[in-house]
Amino acid sequence: MILTWLYVPGDRPQVVAKALAAGADAVIVDLEDAVPVSRKEYARTATAELLAERPPVPVHVRINALDSPWAGADLTALTGLPGLAGFRLPKVTAPEQIVRVANRTGGVALYALLESAVGVERAYEIARAHPALHGLGLGEADLRADLGVSADAGLDWPRSRVIVAARAAGLAPPAQSVFPDIRDVAALAASCAHGRALGFLGRAAIHPRQLPVIERAYLPTAEEVTAAREIVGAARRTPGAVALPDGRFVDPAVLAGAERIMTLASRTPPA
Secondary structure, eight states: OOOEEEEEETTOHHHHHHHHTTTOSEEEEESSTTSOGGGHHHHHHHHHHHTTSOOSSOEEEEOOOTTSSSHHHHHHHHTTOTTEEEEEETTOOOHHHHHHHHHHHTSOOEEEEEOSHHHHHTHHHHHTSOTTEEEEEEOHHHHHHHHTOOSGGGGHHHHHHHHHHHHHTTOOOOOBOOOSOSSOHHHHHHHHHHHHHHTOOSEEESSGGGHHHHHHHHSOOHHHHHHHHHHHHHHHHSOSSEEOTTSOEEOHHHHHHHHHHHHHHTOOOOO
């Protein structure tokens, strides 16, 4: 189970090497926003060299936007490499885009980033577009600009819409979008707590110092684990609906939530 995703520019191999050892569950090599036009080809070549062997943690690649001059070359150069765990597709607006990429990449795990009002509006159709699609995500900087939103609360409806669309399509809960201030860890922690309350699971980071904050925010607390253990134990002793000594009612939905907490509490970083 992945809770932390660390973005790193694809045109800086030394920084990528450090990111692989930073403790993130997965690394996302960015060929899009973090790479200037003059270095697109170099970033693609460096990433292909990296993925020629299997890295120590899963590596996903955010390719360039599908309507850009570089996306096709990104897919051609990287598909099939042994170290590639998945493609993150930016600025997705239609399910047909997922189908075209899936047919071209032969089963590589795909993640759609919705960064516009159109993409959010079509979230459920995109989520159901193809079995190769493993998840949704938001690109909040572009979405904020598209919507003309200044306050963070203005994004809560699109966030909830994407979470619901992913779950309705049978996908895992999305990871929360990046927090742009790498110094304000208190604000990051508060933002993560809000994201967890909305239904996100884990978060993307842009600096290693953000990783432990995200991890703490998304792992269950000791109190949550104790309560979950009590629920699971009661359900095992008495099949069906049961009331705990303190009056809490346990039904299958409550049990499923407790089991998710126990799974999170016992998780180990992906190999």
